[in-house]
Amino acid sequence: MSQRSDWTLIHAHLHQTLQQRQLLAPSRPVLVAVSGGQDSLCLMKLLLDLQPKWKWQLAIAHCDHRWPADKGLADHIEQVAQSWAIPFYLEIADQVTTSEGAARQWRYQALGKIAQTYQYQYVVTAHTQSDRAETVLYNLIRGTGVDGLQSLTWQRPLVAGVQLVRPLLEVTRRETGEFVEQQHLPVWLDAYNQDLRYARNRIRQEVLPYLKTHFNPRVETALGHTAELLRADVEYLETAARSLREQAMGSMSENEPTTTLKLNRLILRQADLALQRRAIRQFLTIVQPKATNFEQIEAITALIEAPNRSRTSSFPGGASAQVEGDWIIWRNSQGD
Numbered sequence: 001m002s003q004r005s006d007w008t009l010i011h012a013h014l015h016q017t018l019q020q021r022q023l024l025a026p027s028r029p030v031l032v033a034v035s036g037g038q039d040s041l042c043l044m045k046l047l048l049d050l051q052p053k054w055k056w057q058l059a060i061a062h063c064d065h066r067w068p069a070d071k072g073l074a075d076h077i078e079q080v081a082q083s084w085a086i087p088f089y090l091e092i093a094d095q096v097t098t099s100e101g102a103a104r105q106w107r108y109q110a111l112g113k114i115a116q117t118y119q120y121q122y123v124v125t126a127h128t129q130s131d132r133a134e135t136v137l138y139n140l141i142r143g144t145g146v147d148g149l150q151s152l153t154w155q156r157p158l159v160a161g162v163q164l165v166r167p168l169l170e171v172t173r174r175e176t177g178e179f180v181e182q183q184h185l186p187v188w189l190d191a192y193n194q195d196l197r198y199a200r201n202r203i204r205q206e207v208l209p210y211l212k213t214h215f216n217p218r219v220e221t222a223l224g225h226t227a228e229l230l231r232a233d234v235e236y237l238e239t240a241a242r243s244l245r246e247q248a249m250g251s252m253s254e255n256e257p258t259t260t261l262k263l264n265r266l267i268l269r270q271a272d273l274a275l276q277r278r279a280i281r282q283f284l285t286i287v288q289p290k291a292t293n294f295e296q297i298e299a300i301t302a303l304i305e306a307p308n309r310s311r312t313s314s315f316p317g318g319a320s321a322q323v324e325g326d327w328i329i330w331r332n333s334q335g336d
C-alpha cells in the first residue's frame, strides 16, 4: 500500500491472517482463482494492495465452464487483469457439465494444471466465512459426518508442489460486498447464485438469514468456529486411525496388489468405534476405486464382531469382505 488512506479494516484483517497463519510466503508467485464474482475480485484487489509489503508475483487464473450464462465472462476478467497489469491464465472446459460437483472437480484440476505449468507455488481462492457456514450446514444435512463439517480449510495440497490457500475464511460476504462497492470493482453478476433450485443457494438465501434473524446474528462466525474446532479433531482422529489401519493390515502397504487385502479383527477390536470406522474407511479408499459410503463402512465394521464366514453383500464391481477366523478378507470379485 502506497497510501495509508487506502488501508481499510479488511486490509488489516487479511494482512494479520496471512502473518499469523503463514499462508503465503513473501516474494513467491501466487495464482489467484478469479470467478468474476465479488469475493474473488475483492481478494484480488486486497492482495494487489498488500503486494508492496509481501512482494508476491501475482497472477489471475480463470476456468471457463462454457456455461451459456458465462458468455463474455472470461474476456471481462482478462480485461480486469490487463487493467491491473498482471498475467492472466485461462482454462476452457472440453466438456460442458451441469453437475456442480463435476464442475468443481474440473476447476480444481484446471487450477492445479495452470499452477504446475507456470510454476506457481500457491493457488488462492476467495472462499469466505459465509461459504464456510453454508458448507457446514449443507454437509450436515447431507450426513457427511465430522469430516464434511470441517471441509473448507485454510490450506491443503492441491497437486504436487502446489498449495491451495483460502485466506478469506474469516471475512464475511457482506464485507466483500461493501469492499467491492467502495472500490468500484467490476463484479460480474452470476445469475446462477439467484437460482433457488440449487440447495446451496437456498441455504444462502433462506436458511442462513432465518438463523441470523431468529437464533444468532453471528451464526456465520459460530459455524466457522465449529469448522475450525472440528478440523483439529479430525486431523487427530485420522492420524490415530491411520496407525490402527496399518497395524490391522499387518505388513501390507498401500502399494501392494489389491486382490486379497485383509484386516486383523483382534487389533481392530481393541480400538473404539470412532477409530474402527475411520480405519475401515481408509482401508476402503485403498482397496476400491469408487467413493466410499456410510453403508459400506458399517457393513465391514459389523464384521469385526461377526461369526466366522460372515460376509458383506457385494460392493460395486462384485467385491466383498468376509470373515475368516481372525481376519476380514477383502475380495475384489467372486472367485479372486
Ligand SMILES: Nc1ncnc2c1ncn2[C@@H]1O[C@H](COP(=O)(O)OP(=O)(O)OP(=O)(O)O)[C@@H](O)[C@H]1O
Pocket (backbone or CB within 6 Å): 032, 033, 034, 035, 039, 040, 061, 062, 063, 064, 065, 104, 107, 124, 125, 126, 127, 131, 135, 152
Ligand atoms: N470459474 C472459476 N474460475 C476461477 N476460480 C473460480 C471459479 N469459480 C470459483 N472460483 C474460485 O473458487 C472460489 C469459491 O467459489 P464457489 O463457491 O463458486 O466455488 P465452489 O468450489 O463451488 O465452492 P465450494 O468448494 O465451497 O463448494 C471463488 O471465490 C474463486 O476464488
